[in-house]
Amino acid sequence: MSDHISGPRALANAIADITDVFAFPSPERADRLVLVMNTLPFAQVGNAFSEGLIYRFRLRPLTPNPAGDGAPFSAGPEKGAEEFVFDCVFSAPVRAEDGSFEQEGTCTTPSGDTVALLVNDERGGSGHGVRVFAGARWDPFILDAPAALKTVASGHLAFSELGAIYMDGKNILGLVLEIDTALLGGASLVAVVAETLTRGTFNVRIERVGRPEVKNLILGPKQFDPVNRDLEIRDLFNMEDAFHIQHGYEGAYRARLNANLAFWDGLDGRTDWPADGGAHPLTELVLADYLVVDVTKPYQEKGSFLEIELASRQGRTHETCGGRTINDDVMDVFFTTLINAGNGPVISDGVDASSRPASRMFPYLSPPNPHPPEKPEHH
Template sequence: MSDHISGPRALANPIADITDVYAFPSPERPGWLVLVLNTLPMAKPSDLFSEGLLYRFRLRPLHQPSPNDAGWGFVPGDEEIVVECVFDAPDDAPGNAEEQPSRQQQGTCSGPSGSISFSVNDPDGGAGNGMRVFAGTRWDPFIMDARAALATIATRKLAFTDPGSIFLDGKNVLSIVVEIDTSLLPGGDLVGVVAETLTRGTFNVRIERVGRPEVKNMMLAPKDFDPVNRDLEIRDLYNMDNAFHLGDSYLGAYRARLDANLAFWDALDGKMDWPIDTNGHHPLTDLVLADYLIVDVTKPYLEHGSFLEIELAARRGEAHQTCGGRTLNDDVMDTIFTQLVNAGQGPTIRDGVDSATQQASGNFPYLATPNPNPPEPPEHH
């Protein structure tokens, strides 16, 4: 679910649908940052990237207004590093007498110090100009009992079980993995990371943008609790906005939706752990709207426990201890649900799923090899 099928345009154009974004220090090369963009929910092993899309990472330095500012308070700088991947139309490679021709595809990745070319599904990818790149089909690493999460919203009661199950376990995604030398990044320890898909050509239209998981599907999608915009499908509007600089046009609608939905999640354990302010605003709304991963590129890779650690430490007015960001094997949904329901002041809210069936490795390109026989996707009506 993370960001799978996160709005009408994503459902209509699944090739442009971002499912997940990850950012973490390289576990095998200190001084390098790994960026992962997964697209196309329920990809077939033979699926390839669209030559009509631009796949983009945007990175900006982050700073806090003052050292004593306790709050979410991370302000993006104006400087921006952009890493973009584009793909050629596939070529048919000749097969032998028993085989169908295989389709091959080339890609190009451009970063702050130049471009590199690579072949899709080549596990070694391409390297040069301070970057290393892989693109191809991989096992979807996202971990969550999506059915139970949706049942929680529908029934107004926590519906997680132990054990839970990963929805359509074994599904694949199209994955882009970029490893970049941190000396090429904007100055400062903290970097904000967002990924986007856009139309390719002289006029680029953003189709999707993703920072943290489940912002759109779990926090923005439910309409029933919103007293202001109850009939509004808000996610496509949200996708069109700039993650680092939200426009004023729909900001009030986002806030109303989040204030209402975050209050719903908080009430599920029968008590309020996030007090609403006098204007009816939920304390988490500003954090959710700052929708980018926050990574400390000077700290070492940490497999588990870094997700939201930087943000929560800032909220307490303390120095963070980890690299932050999001790693491939970290069970971040338990972290998210626990913060939503009890602000970390009660038991861990587990969805009953703790790891993927095929875990990511510590070696490039990190994600597990694709499932040759993935489950059939459900029909949409």
Template sequence: MSDHISGPRALSDPIADITDVYAFPSPEDPGRLVLVLNTLPMAKPTDLFSAGLLYRFRLRPLAPEASEGPGWGFAPGAEEVVLDCVFDRPEHVTDPTTGRPGHAQTGSCISPLGERVSFRVNDENGGAGSGMRVFAGVRWDPFIMDARAALATIATRKLAFTESGSIFLDGKNVLSIVVEIDTGALPGWTLVGVVAETLTRGEFNVRIERVGRPEVKNMMLAPKDFDQVNRDLEIRDLYNMEDVFRPGESYAGAFRARLDANLAFWDGLDGKQDWPVAEGDSHPLTDLVLADYLVVDVTKPYVEQGSFLEIELAARRGEPHETSGGRTLNDDVMDTIFTLLVNAGRGPTIRDGVDAATRPGTVTFPYLATPNPNPPEPPEHH
């Protein structure tokens, strides 16, 4: 699920629902950073982007946060690079091969240097200019997890993963935006925090969704039964409203109570406590989760597997990190997340039984695999 269908508003307006966010050095050019925003769960091959939305990447430089003991903290700087992408209303066209009527769409993104780069939706070559390359269109959904087993784990209070898991609705599509920028547009930056957002388009922009790391909302914030403070509160839409780089205080206590309770549940699934809680039952992972942006070292090269959370975990140990961090398309991040939640990395890997996508991402632009022309039909309640 990653961030698929992550709250009432995402369910009611799936066109604005961000399913996943990725950030990694380009495998083709180490001097470039690749940013991916996937939206619209279970997209049809003919689906197009909304002309009423603003699709946004936000990047800020990060510096290690001073702390007396082990910590996760990276303090975001005040400087920010914003990459906004918008789309025109679809045009009626006729397929020159089949003669059938259809639709085409044009989009554009503003580069870090302020240039507007235009492109045609579903054009494999995308658009380029001013140190930036952009693709937008329907692609194979790269997210991998045995979602049914994860939900069964929460429902039964027992680990429900098996050796051979299955990807929920394998072969589903998403609408994807891929932006590749020269790292020279981030002068002097080494560690970068990355978050993606969908907002209403116009003079007044209202944030609909924001996503950094996977499964924060669905696996860590959604379950209510363990939270004795706000047990009846659907909290995910409130979470989307918060600016991750400038969090407010109004709902901070509610977010912390929910995370402290749910993270303790995950920790106890192996029958022991691997994350000792602090005074007031504060869970050590809560601060990491609330700093909900991908952490990327733009000076290090692309690594296919094992970079997700590597920078944060190294910081916790007080050691230098070794990889670019961030999140790549083919990294099996859910095994990393479940292992961190359940045994703090001190025990065996907690596998969900799914190790790779049926159609993995590639190492050439636009990186995501071509879409499924006959995607599975979603359940009726979706």
């Protein structure tokens, strides 16, 4: 789940499907920020990156919005905002008779400098304040996905004390950047979003991801939406600029979010997020779909996800780096925030850690499973 198969286009173009995004200060070096984009659910060790895609990270400095604003931060004006873009592209793979392959990649920094790399080389490529790795890795996502989907379908919490990661042992194609924070122009609080786009003279955004499960568990369910009950909305949302939603579809997104966020809030039989005239208090925060990272704070493996956003809503100073680390069980934070706003017990899906946790050393993601489970037919 997370962002696996997050709409019809992702299903039809699996190579462009972003499964997870992580952003966190390096546990090895205090002046480095780590960016991770995982793609291609159910990848095989022999899968290569697409030479037809741009794999892009976009970062923007954030400024606090006034107290009471639904979105805690502003990512700048629609045009002319300061932005730092890291683009990675790949050559066509050269395959040998034994099935192995070689593939070259290039990462371009915001200043236009380039860093070369070889796919599946754990040393990565380095230069100009950037270190980059690309290759097949173990899928690190932590969630009992069938139980989450059963919760949506039944209207009742379906988690058990002992959950299971759906088809544990899956692989993905992982792209890891470790960047010098000096490349961010002195910004301390930044928004991070990852995208896949078509490569060429005309770039079309296929997918973009900020926070986990925005599309599959918050935007995906149709049955609670009184306005657009027959609309598959996720492809539209994927094509949006994460920092500025088009006015044409805002009403549809808000109707879906107001309805689905109210569904999640009601699962414990009480309302912890009272709506104001039908607008759910978290709708604007969800629409601003990017990870928020304080690059001046130290790495914190657990407990930083959503901490900055929730601190802003509560009128207090944030204490952590925010963002999202690979080993953090963020789905418990996700469910607890949506269902009881932190006013009750932790809502757990019964899965607390990956069976192959990430390391604290580059490239962080665990090596791939040489014999991953078969991709299910319905996918």
